[in-house]
Amino acid sequence: MKVTLIYLGIFILLMGGVFSLMANDQSPSEKLLGDWEEVSWEYEKLDAAQGEEEWTLSKSITQQLKQEISQELAIHKAETWSFFPDGKISLEGKNGKASTLSWTLKGRGHVLKLFGHADSVEHYQIQKLTDDTMEIHFNTDLQARGIIKMTFKKINHS
Amino acid sequence: MLSKYSNSRTLGDNIKLGALTAFSAGMVNVISVIIFFAFTSNVTGHYAVLAEEIAKGNWYQAGVVASWILLFFFGGFTANLIIINFNKTYTYLAHAVPIILEIICLLIVGSYIQFYYQETLVETEILVGLMLFAMGIQNGLTASISNSAVKTTHLTGLTTDLGMLFSMFTKKEYRENKALRGKAKIQMAIMTSYLSGGVAAGLVYLNIGYNVFYIVCLFLLVVIGYDFYKLKVSMYMSARQPFLRIQYLSGMHRNRKRKRKDLQNA
Numbered sequence: 001m002k003v004t005l006i007y008l009g010i011f012i013l014l015m016g017g018v019f020s021l022m023a024n025d026q027s028p029s030e031k032l033l034g035d036w037e038e039v040s041w042e043y044e045k046l047d048a049a050q051g052e053e054e055w056t057l058s059k060s061i062t063q064q065l066k067q068e069i070s071q072e073l074a075i076h077k078a079e080t081w082s083f084f085p086d087g088k089i090s091l092e093g094k095n096g097k098a099s100t101l102s103w104t105l106k107g108r109g110h111v112l113k114l115f116g117h118a119d120s121v122e123h124y125q126i127q128k129l130t131d132d133t134m135e136i137h138f139n140t141d142l143q144a145r146g147i148i149k150m151t152f153k154k155i156n157h158s
Numbered sequence: 159m160l161s162k163y164s165n166s167r168t169l170g171d172n173i174k175l176g177a178l179t180a181f182s183a184g185m186v187n188v189i190s191v192i193i194f195f196a197f198t199s200n201v202t203g204h205y206a207v208l209a210e211e212i213a214k215g216n217w218y219q220a221g222v223v224a225s226w227i228l229l230f231f232f233g234g235f236t237a238n239l240i241i242i243n244f245n246k247t248y249t250y251l252a253h254a255v256p257i258i259l260e261i262i263c264l265l266i267v268g269s270y271i272q273f274y275y276q277e278t279l280v281e282t283e284i285l286v287g288l289m290l291f292a293m294g295i296q297n298g299l300t301a302s303i304s305n306s307a308v309k310t311t312h313l314t315g316l317t318t319d320l321g322m323l324f325s326m327f328t329k330k331e332y333r334e335n336k337a338l339r340g341k342a343k344i345q346m347a348i349m350t351s352y353l354s355g356g357v358a359a360g361l362v363y364l365n366i367g368y369n370v371f372y373i374v375c376l377f378l379l380v381v382i383g384y385d386f387y388k389l390k391v392s393m394y395m396s397a398r399q400p401f402l403r404i405q406y407l408s409g410m411h412r413n414r415k416r417k418r419k420d421l422q423n424a
Contacts, residue, residue, distance in 0.1 A: 014228055021221030028218065029279045104277040107195035108207070108219045113277070
């Protein structure tokens, strides 16, 4: 009887700990809601295969290269990403042209899945997600040959 | 495969148990990565992720990962609790019930994905948790009944053990040690099966999608079905033995009588 009570106590303590952790923070799918403006496109890591000098190069990506990398992607020319609670995302460019896709989060909320663009599914790694900043990584083998880091700042809370 | 406990188990029993369950664990792990982007049969990585999320101050994600680890823990706890409480009275059931529980968990996940899955984060978190619980049950069961010789989802320890074993086999005295050779055979069988299960799941998923879960359940049914068959056969044979013995003895008695009569007539 005493052992049962001890086990029950530990169980309640552990579950209480987990639930209080989750209750004191927003879920990533809630944090994402709202409008995000693109701040920068950078190389997170450069491919060092071409030599050591590569590392001394600037990590920022030019506008032309950015267009080339994102040519086949849903996020092509998108400057503002608006996440809606119904699972829709609006990607708006500088010229005001917008495309609507669907979004969902995978894993523990660290993988952003975008789908609905020409039957393709794209996955982006959410590296950092706070109330005001979002950092997304994705791999590309097109010229850039490295991990691309996109940084966003929140401009409008949903 | 299941009904023999700890020290009464043979090397063959452990290899069969390890290979079949590791194959299903490999399948479950790869499928969960493909569908949910989360591992479900190895917990070491989750500890690292938990530490990372705590360090970043992502308390929600830390809570999610902590609950996944706890569910794996409860899986092992449940499996062993059933075994230690019912092993003496209902040996077969004590070992079959955890596998049945695992099948139920995987069936729930498979059916839910097939009919209701909306790809929301909460669904993903719950389904991954259920799969981790199932894998905890399987690991707890195999480790418990094989005296920790078989751990089908613990590939870190297994690879370490294999490294150590192969270094020992450089010396003749260890190469000739039957126990060590047996251990290496089990570990190799588990490693190969786990990998094959993963590759098979990846390939099969391309053709049949979420139905992979039903195939895993089929494998687990083979595990309990095989054991049930073996148990029934052995029970049938032991029940038949006294009858056969009586028949044999009475036959011998009849032959002796006949021989005696023949001798008297002669």
